[in-house]
Amino acid sequence: MTHPDVWTIIIGLGIGTYLIRLSFIGLVGDRDMPPWLLRMLRYTPVAILPGLVTPMLIGQGATELEPSRLAAAVVTVAVGLVTRNVFYAIIAGMGLFVILGALGV
Amino acid sequence: MPRADLRSQFRRGFVDSLPFYLVVGPFGLIFGVIATEAGLNLVEVMGFSILVIAGASQLAALQLMSENAPTVIVLATALAVNMRMAMYSASLTPHIGKAPFWMRALAAYFLFDQPYALSMIDYEKEPERSAIEKITYFAGVGVPMSVVWYAATLAGALLGERIPGDIGLDFAVPITFLAVVAPMLKSLAHVAAAFTSVALVIVLGFMPYGSGLLVAALIALIVGAQVEIWTEKRKKGLVQ
Numbered sequence: 001m002t003h004p005d006v007w008t009i010i011i012g013l014g015i016g017t018y019l020i021r022l023s024f025i026g027l028v029g030d031r032d033m034p035p036w037l038l039r040m041l042r043y044t045p046v047a048i049l050p051g052l053v054t055p056m057l058i059g060q061g062a063t064e065l066e067p068s069r070l071a072a073a074v075v076t077v078a079v080g081l082v083t084r085n086v087f088y089a090i091i092a093g094m095g096l097f098v099i100l101g102a103l104g105v
Numbered sequence: 106m107p108r109a110d111l112r113s114q115f116r117r118g119f120v121d122s123l124p125f126y127l128v129v130g131p132f133g134l135i136f137g138v139i140a141t142e143a144g145l146n147l148v149e150v151m152g153f154s155i156l157v158i159a160g161a162s163q164l165a166a167l168q169l170m171s172e173n174a175p176t177v178i179v180l181a182t183a184l185a186v187n188m189r190m191a192m193y194s195a196s197l198t199p200h201i202g203k204a205p206f207w208m209r210a211l212a213a214y215f216l217f218d219q220p221y222a223l224s225m226i227d228y229e230k231e232p233e234r235s236a237i238e239k240i241t242y243f244a245g246v247g248v249p250m251s252v253v254w255y256a257a258t259l260a261g262a263l264l265g266e267r268i269p270g271d272i273g274l275d276f277a278v279p280i281t282f283l284a285v286v287a288p289m290l291k292s293l294a295h296v297a298a299a300f301t302s303v304a305l306v307i308v309l310g311f312m313p314y315g316s317g318l319l320v321a322a323l324i325a326l327i328v329g330a331q332v333e334i335w336t337e338k339r340k341k342g343l344v345q
Binding site for chain 2: 003005006007008009010011012013014016017018020021022023024025026028029030031033036037038039040041042043044045046047048049050051052053054055056057058069072073076077078079080081083084085086087089090091093094097
């Protein structure tokens with residue numbers, strides 16, 4: 001790496017990321033937040049994680065969606081919905097992906 | 106607070122997080138390999154994983170650095186990738202806000218995707234716990250996982266070019282996140298928020314470096330809350 005500012009980037013990114021993480025838990029603390037905000041915040045995981053995953057599944061530009069990946073993703077969600085168990089869902093999804101990969105699908 | 110209770114919270118967090126080591130280990134390994142191949146020395150590679158401790162933003166920074174992007178652009182982009190953690194921080198606050206500041210300041214360091222997501226699942230199952238118990242569960246997920254993250258990065262950096270960069274492990278990341286989300290989809294409002302998130306991320310795909318995700322997530326939060334209000338009103342309407 002010939003980038004001249006490697007340590008500026010590492011330290012700047014480290015401090016900036018820490019302050020982002022500290023923001024609300026550090027500043028708001030045990031002060032009450034308004035009910036409308038709490039209602040919205042309850043949806044944070046389901047509002048972010050699906051969107052975070054989408055580009056990883058359909059690839060940048062949404063062109064190549066491999067059937068084995070789609071199948072594994074669908075099975076993961078289905079098993080997670082039925083069993084309500086994170087571990088079973090991971091095993092089912094990864095298992096199917098590995099098996100389909102071995103079969104050359 | 107009896108110590109044994111806190112120890113059991115920590116242990117539960119650790120046990121619940123075990124499946125995620127299937128992802129964190131390989132992801133750390135891959136970061137170590139890619140960063141070393143990009144020309145970073147061992148101290149720089151470890152500096153990233155210890156000081157930043159956020160894999161996706163580390164990879165984004167690495168990518169831009171190898172394209173010789175200006176420092177300001179590298180920092181702005183990688184920080185944008187991590188902005189979602191401000192929302193994590195906000196949504197954890199009602200649960201752990203009553204814990205002493207030093208504990209919250211320490212917890213902030215470990216606030217990455219897995220400890221956040223697993224803790225939220227656990228807090229919803231058993232909401233009536235003290236902030237200290239909840240933050241201890243969070244630490245049970247985050248602290249051991251961080252150690253594995255450092256170790257995996259170190260292994261990747263040492264093995265370097267002997268490991269192929271692409272062995273399909275990238276798929277483990279979306280699978281684990283889907284596995285976390287699916288059990289959370291327990292009402293129409295949750296499903297509506299999830300679909301809004303996916304649809305808008307696709308529509309806003311043109312926006313640079315993860316900023317589309319932030320807009321999509323904010324709108325999805327509003328959709329979730331509005332659908333909840335709407336379903337509550339409808340229920341009341343049916344009863345009366």
